[in-house]
Amino acid sequence: MNVVIIEDEKRTAQRLESLLLQYDPTIRVLAKLPSVAKSLAWFANPTPAEPDLLFLDIHLDDGSGFQFLEQAGLTLPIIFTTAYDQYALQAFRTNSIDYLLKPISAAELARAIDKFNRLWALPQRALMPDLTALMQTMKQTHSSYKDRFMVTIGTKSRSLPIGEIAYFFYENKATWLTTREGQPISIDYSLDKLDILLDPRQFFRVNRAFLVSLDAIQTVHTYSGSKLKVTLHPPARQDVLVSGERVAAFKIWLGK
Template identity: 40%
Template sequence: MEIWIVEDEVSAAGRLKRMLLEVLPGAEIRTGLDTVRRTVKALREEGQPDVLFLDIHLGDGEVFELFEQVEVSCPVVFATAYDDYAIRAFEVNGLDYLLKPVEKSDLQRVVKKLERLSSPPLDARLLADFLQQFRQQAPVRRRFVIKRGEELKYVDVREVAYFFSEDGYIFLVLRKGERHLIESSLDALEDELSPAEFFRINRKVLLRVEAIDRIHRWFNSRLKISLKPPVLSETIVSRERVRDFKYWLERG
């Protein structure tokens, strides 16, 4: 079986490849397709693999743009960090999905289904309906505009470590330690960003798991978090959010 993994995060592509080889030892697996443009070029020049595993957000846009540029007839498995709304959309439309981070049991489920398929054409109308539904429901915020002196620059959401509120203003902190003022609110950001990637630990901080340096038990059943980069040195997980926070750490 020839499998192409379309994924712009090298570590995620490598992990999925290793897991696929455990489930399908004889599979021929291709990685390195990290943009819509490269994937379209490969499909046009080399034909279709037996299966495509597609991340949704790639280096040059959404993978859905792929289907607007080339006809795909092989089975497709989407990988998504979104949970509730995306899963409902996939299941309703009969498409396969893997929820990130991918678990081996989920991969085995998808592979078994693929092995049962004899001739699995991709229904173009079904796919078009799904793409419209997904785009209407999925979070839309993928980048932020920041100001540097007299210049405006955009940053991808994947560069953001956390957001925090201070004196009525909202700041984003990049992984490399820069702090920037943005025009938004934490409530709006919580609605716009993937709940698998970001968690609101209290009224003032919204973070991703990679921003957590250390977690300590704190007074009154709360947790204290040391952040990285340490623009905010530490913050507290409010008592009413501790249970959900622990669940998010394990399942997010």
């Protein structure tokens, strides 16, 4: 089976490829594409091997998976990957498309591919759902923001409500969240992606390395130059400065 992965989170794409090969070492990943533009370019050019299945992230840095589908005009079975568990179950089940909630687990991936294989074996190969109805459903709920994260702590996984998260930060080539109790947990999202997924009324990107919740801010101090220094609770492992170009927007956000 040949597959294509469209996913802008490099670690998520690599993990998905690894899980696919664990499920079946004969699976060929023809391409891992990070954006709408690069995906359109790849599918516009003839390839020696045609994909049988597409794994498609709903949110991409330069647009949405639905924009890609509308422009590409594919007739290809799709398994969506999504962080939006609040509407995915109803939307995808209604339209007979499978989906994987991030972070992707081996068991859920196996379930989705087993379903694909069962449908692919049918004489009519009726794998294409009503994409028009699906996209309409998703667009109607597109304004929903992520309200929980699946996290792994040791050997256990749990669903962490957004209200239990104080801030997100980037350190040592990884993205972390810090709970209100002060526990740092690594997650498979970039801060750029989180900036899209989270409610902007509750979270603000103060600089390239920190995305903080309103409730976690204790004090704000004037810093050298045009910057501000933010004291967070629980305390961050490094100074948290509001970059000069974000100060005006940050003050407006605090005053809302």
